[in-house]
Amino acid sequence: MELYQKTFGDKRHFKLSDDRIDINTKSFKENLEYSIKYEELGFDVFRKREKNAQGAFIFFLALDLLYICMIIVSYLEKDKPSMIAFWVGALFFFGIFTIITYKFRHNSWVYLTGGFKVLEIMNDKPSEDDVQKFIENIHSRMRSYLKKKHTDIDISMPKDYYVSQFKWLKEIKAIDDIEFKELITELDTKYLIN
Structure with a gap:
C-alpha cells in the first residue's frame, strides 16, 4: 500500500x-529518502492541529476589502480607467x-509514536479517511510482522524467554489478552510434549 501527500512545496510518498x-x-x-522498520514504531497515535498565518490571513483579507471599496469609490467618482485598473x-x-494564507491557516498532523522512532503524516492529505486507512494498514502489518518474528517457538530456548517476549508484545499492543493467553497455552503445550 502507498500514500501520496502533496502540498505547496512539499511532496511525501510512503510505501509499506x-x-x-x-x-x-x-x-x-x-x-529525504529513508526507511523505518516496524519494530522501531509504536502503536500510539497522536494528532496535532496547528493554527498558522491567522494574522496574515486577516491582514490580507482586510486589504482586499479596502481595495474593493477603492474600486467602487473610483468607479462612482468616475476616476481615470488607469486608477481603477491599479x-x-x-x-x-x-x-x-x-x-x-487561507490554505495554510491550519496544518493537521498525525504522529505514530510509542517506539524508538516517530512517523509524521499529514492528517488531511489526500483525505482524513485515506490517512486513517493507511494508519490502520500500518498497524495491521506491524502486528503481523511482530507476531511472525517473536512468536515462533524454539524449545531449545528457555520458556521464560518466550513468556517475556509475549508480555512485551502485549505491552506494545501487538497482541491482545486473548492472543496472549493462546500463545501461553501453545507454549505450555510445546514444552509439555518435549
Whole structure:
C-alpha cells in the first residue's frame, strides 16, 4: 500500500513493505529518502492541529476589502480607467496572498509514536479517511510482522524467554489478552510434549 501527500512545496510518498515503511520526501530545502522498520514504531497515535498565518490571513483579507471599496469609490467618482485598473491589480495581487494564507491557516498532523522512532503524516492529505486507512494498514502489518518474528517457538530456548517476549508484545499492543493467553497455552503445550 502507498500514500501520496502533496502540498505547496512539499511532496511525501510512503510505501509499506513486509518489514518497513519507505519514505520519500521532497521540499524546497531538501530531499529525504529513508526507511523505518516496524519494530522501531509504536502503536500510539497522536494528532496535532496547528493554527498558522491567522494574522496574515486577516491582514490580507482586510486589504482586499479596502481595495474593493477603492474600486467602487473610483468607479462612482468616475476616476481615470488607469486608477481603477491599479486598484483591480492590487486586489488581484493581494487576493493571491489571501488565498495562500487561507490554505495554510491550519496544518493537521498525525504522529505514530510509542517506539524508538516517530512517523509524521499529514492528517488531511489526500483525505482524513485515506490517512486513517493507511494508519490502520500500518498497524495491521506491524502486528503481523511482530507476531511472525517473536512468536515462533524454539524449545531449545528457555520458556521464560518466550513468556517475556509475549508480555512485551502485549505491552506494545501487538497482541491482545486473548492472543496472549493462546500463545501461553501453545507454549505450555510445546514444552509439555518435549
